[in-house]
Amino acid sequence: MHKLVVFAHGQESGPWGTKITALAEAAQALGWAVESTDYRVLPDKNDPDARVAHLLALRPQADILVLVGSS
Numbered sequence: 570m571h572k573l574v575v576f577a578h579g580q581e582s583g584p585w586g587t588k589i590t591a592l593a594e595a596a597q598a599l600g601w602a603v604e605s606t607d608y609r610v611l612p613d614k615n616d617p618d619a620r621v622a623h624l625l626a627l628r629p630q631a632d633i634l635v636l637v638g639s640s
Contacts, residue, residue: 573631576605577624579640580615583607588639604629 574596576589584605585593593603606624608614624636 570632571630572601572633572635573629574601574603574635574637575624575627575629576603577620577636577638578605578608579638582639583609586639592637601635602631 574593576584576593578584578586578589582588584607589605593605596603604627606627608620608623611619611623613619
């Protein structure tokens with residue numbers, strides 16, 4: 570069974586900040602795969618619709634999928 574955690578960083582951080590890195594290590598220790606989306610590539614990284622569209626375009630696939638947001 571493929572289990573995946575997708576992290577979504579806040580407006581002032583990046584995809585692999587200290588909080589996400591620590592949480593990713595904990596998830597991986599429990600057998601979860603980890604991805605962290607980089608919203609810094611968006612023209613307006615504060616636009617919630619653009620952030621959702623960007624995340625959906627990545628098409629994360631898993632038997633169990635967990636989205637973790639940070640702000």
